[in-house]
Amino acid sequence: MTHPWFEGSATPRVLAHRGLVTPDAASHGIAENSFAAVAAAHAAGAVYVESDCHLTSDGTVILFHDDDLSRVTGDPRRIADVTERELFDLMATRGGLITLAQALDAFPTTRFNLDVKAANAAEPVGRIVAGHGERVLLTSFSDERRRIALDAAQRAGRGIRPATSAGTATIARLLSAVALRSRRLAARTLQSVDALQIPERHGSLRVLSRRLVDAAHENGVEVHVWTVDDPDDMRRLVALGVDGIVTDRADVAIATLR
Known part of the structure; x- marks a missing residue:
């Protein structure tokens, strides 16, 4: 059965990576994962917003990518040491x-792809999204962190469980299954996920391949590739069978793929 996060929206899906910050917005100081960035993605017509979750020192889940504030604000402190x-x-x-709770409330038609960046954020993220599972996909590089967030959402028992995509260990197992041409191992690896969200390459390792896409599709799992900003690359990946493009330029992707 297809999770509601995927329903009613055509492929290829455009996932606005940390919202949308155009060059003009950046020149005015607008940062990624800000309220304005999420609003800009929504205004551009993006159905999906990809973002990241951290926990402040006073227990608020916020949308922010880095562990610390240095790159975005010039402040060297860690998110975990700063109050809301x-x-x-x-x-x-x-x-x-923008906090996670605010994002879900302020953008009720937006579907969120949430990467749990901090271990201490996993439980709170799960509790917050519990009532919005039909429009949330939970992910993390850490499969353990991802499962903790999913379990917290299910324990809250306020609706549909969120969708989920594979962590690094799960992706590694799938790459082995594809290399071995083992359909059974691929099926077992993919049985608990709804999507694979991967880079085309990781260093010298090619992650994306036609065989991987075929293995995913055979098991009802979508493939989303990050982070793709060039229109020619978007078209090439979609021609390969990719179901979604994670991009810093959702406006460009929508114009290119729609």
């Missing part, structure tokens, strides 16, 4: 802080 109010002030001129 302090982050609110720091992000005020950068598009505005």
Whole structure:
């Protein structure tokens, strides 16, 4: 059965990576994963927004990619050591802080692809998304962290479980199954996930292949590739059978693929 996160939206899917920050918005100081970035993705017509979850020192789940503030704000402190109010002030001129709860409330038609970046955020993320499972996909590089968040959402028992995509260990097992041409191992590896979200390459290792796409599709699993900003690359990947493009330029992707 297809999870509601995928229903009613055509492929190829465009996933707005950390929202949308155009060059013009960036020149005005707008940051990724800000309220303004999510709003811009929504305004551009993106159905899906990919974002990242961290936990503040006072227990608020926020949308933010890095472990610390240095790249985005110039402040060297870690997210885990800063309060929500302090982050609110720091992000005020950068598009505005957005918490996970605010994102779900302010953008009720947006479907979120949430990467749990911090171990201490996994349980709170699961609890917050529990009532929104039909429009949330939970993921993490850590399969353990991903499962903790999913379990927390299911324990809250307020609706449909979120969709989920494979962590690094699961992807590694699938690559082995594809290399061995083992349909049984591939099926067993993919039985608990709804999507594979992968780069085309990881260093010298080619991750994406036609055989991997075929193995995923044979088991009812979609393949989304990150992070793709060039229109020619978008077209090439879709021609290979990829179901979704994770991109910093959702506006460009929508114009290219629609």
